[in-house]
Amino acid sequence: MIQNTLADRDRRALTLGGVVLLVAVVMFRGVPALARWTGAERARAERLSDVVTRVRGSSRYLVSLSDSARARARRAALLDSLFLSGDVSTLSAANLAAELSDDAAVEGLRVAAVQAEATSDSTSVPRRIRAHATVNGQLGAIVKFLMRVENGPPLLDVEELSLSQPTVMPNGQPETIHADLVVVGFAKQSTSLRER
Numbered sequence: 001m002i003q004n005t006l007a008d009r010d011r012r013a014l015t016l017g018g019v020v021l022l023v024a025v026v027m028f029r030g031v032p033a034l035a036r037w038t039g040a041e042r043a044r045a046e047r048l049s050d051v052v053t054r055v056r057g058s059s060r061y062l063v064s065l066s067d068s069a070r071a072r073a074r075r076a077a078l079l080d081s082l083f084l085s086g087d088v089s090t091l092s093a094a095n096l097a098a099e100l101s102d103d104a105a106v107e108g109l110r111v112a113a114v115q116a117e118a119t120s121d122s123t124s125v126p127r128r129i130r131a132h133a134t135v136n137g138q139l140g141a142i143v144k145f146l147m148r149v150e151n152g153p154p155l156l157d158v159e160e161l162s163l164s165q166p167t168v169m170p171n172g173q174p175e176t177i178h179a180d181l182v183v184v185g186f187a188k189q190s191t192s193l194r195e196r
Contacts, residue, residue, distance in 0.1 A: 082155040084187040089118030089127055092187030096131045099154065100183060107145040109137035112178075119184075126186040130159075139163075139177050149183060156185045 006014070039106065084099070086092030093116035104111045116131035142163070149156050160182035165175060 015179060081153045084129055084154050084185045086187050092127060092129045093118055096129045096185050100131055100133050104135050104145055105143045107147055109135045109141050111135050126170045126188045129185050129187050130153050131183045133181050134182060135179050136176055142177055142179050154185055156183050
């Protein structure tokens with residue numbers, strides 16, 4: 001029989017040599033592979049971080065765009081209230097006449113006549129609508145009526161104004177003032193009419 005003749009010292013040297021050889025293989029093969037893998041993972045993490053940063057920036061941009069769209073819609077609604085309603089010039093002229101009559105009624109004035117007409121080309125945007133109105137009442141009420149007309153909405157402009165006192169009132173009765181005025185407003189054309 002063959003006996004194991006390795007001495008303890010030889011066995012330790014052989015074991016130590018195997019461990020050194022194994023460590024050398026791991027160091028020369030495993031460490032560079034580990035470094036490459038770590039570098040690749042770091043680069044991947046940086047790319048993902050860049051993507052997340054761009055997505056967050058884009059989402060902030062989208063939020064600001066939606067806020068901007070809401071603000072733009074509010075401004076458009078405000079602008080719409082400044083225009084006379086009506087898809088055609090005759091309807092806008094009728095709405096201007098109604099607006100003047102309503103404002104006069106609020107101030108307690110009597111409307112003698114209102115004549116409204118479109119003064120610009122029917123294809124121009126916005127369309128210019130003009131009205132001649134005659135109202136009768138007390139001077140204070142006429143002043144309030146004029147302030148109501150010019151302060152809108154809708155956006156109207158008193159281009160001409162003539163005040164007169166047709167008859168002299170007996171003592172004790174309030175004076176009646178006769179006001180002739182020319183008022184101009186604007187009506188925007190509806191989208192459906194522009195597309196025709």
